Amino acid sequence: MNGWIIVVAIVTLSAVLAGVGGWLSRRTLTPSSLTDAIPSAAAIFATFGVIYGVILGQVVVAAWQAYDDAENAIAREVDSLVSIARLADGLPADDRMRVQQASIAYGKTVVEQEWPVMAGPGGASPEAGAALTSLYRIVTALPGDSPEADAIADAALAELDDLDDARGDRIVASTSSMPTLMWIALIAGAIVSVAFTYLLAVENGALHLLMIVCFAGLIALMLVLVLGLSQPFDPPLAITSDSYARRIDLLQNEVQGSQ
Numbered sequence: 001m002n003g004w005i006i007v008v009a010i011v012t013l014s015a016v017l018a019g020v021g022g023w024l025s026r027r028t029l030t031p032s033s034l035t036d037a038i039p040s041a042a043a044i045f046a047t048f049g050v051i052y053g054v055i056l057g058q059v060v061v062a063a064w065q066a067y068d069d070a071e072n073a074i075a076r077e078v079d080s081l082v083s084i085a086r087l088a089d090g091l092p093a094d095d096r097m098r099v100q101q102a103s104i105a106y107g108k109t110v111v112e113q114e115w116p117v118m119a120g121p122g123g124a125s126p127e128a129g130a131a132l133t134s135l136y137r138i139v140t141a142l143p144g145d146s147p148e149a150d151a152i153a154d155a156a157l158a159e160l161d162d163l164d165d166a167r168g169d170r171i172v173a174s175t176s177s178m179p180t181l182m183w184i185a186l187i188a189g190a191i192v193s194v195a196f197t198y199l200l201a202v203e204n205g206a207l208h209l210l211m212i213v214c215f216a217g218l219i220a221l222m223l224v225l226v227l228g229l230s231q232p233f234d235p236p237l238a239i240t241s242d243s244y245a246r247r248i249d250l251l252q253n254e255v256q257g258s259q
Helices: 003-028 038-090 093-119 126-140 147-175 180-197 205-230 242-258
Strands: none
Touching: 003 180, 003 205, 038 093, 038 147, 038 180, 038 205, 038 242, 093 126, 093 147, 093 242, 126 147, 180 205
């Protein structure tokens, strides 16, 4: 099922359930019966609302930062991969071909083998790990026949280390998730916040229900946003392999054009 359909379904269902709860509460709690409770309820609701709003806002910011870090890790990884292939232009033909072919092979393996794993259970694929190991062996075995060759080999190895670090960050991002206790706290806070809206002494029933539905829908949308950002390789906000694959295709065309 399309991720956005799931988002709409969750937000709509949350708003409808909150609206039904509000309708039931108005059948038992009339505005006149809430007169004595309004001052206390308003004070508690205001205090709790501020605390919950701050916590929810901080969680959204933290989830967005983690999502952005995953995108940056992908960019760093493919940038290092392209740099390794371009550094190889200064090597003898045979060495250049081995380095560039291994670089392209690794990039294609990440796109074809590792990305589906990250979009599913998360983690690394053995095929991508083997391709990276092969690239390491080729780069570390480069002959140092001249100062220029030594400099190229050292620079390529440094880029390869950066690539390995970025890949590690990418894999960690695919397996990370918010603690269960945090989710319990957020969901419980959302339920309590919506429940407090039932205690508002609004004479106009339709207006009261509209307020409840909009409030519940907004909180549900924020929670779905946190869920999407905290799982950067899963729908609906999944980071796809499209940009990574385009860089590898451009690199392959570049290498083929230079041969």
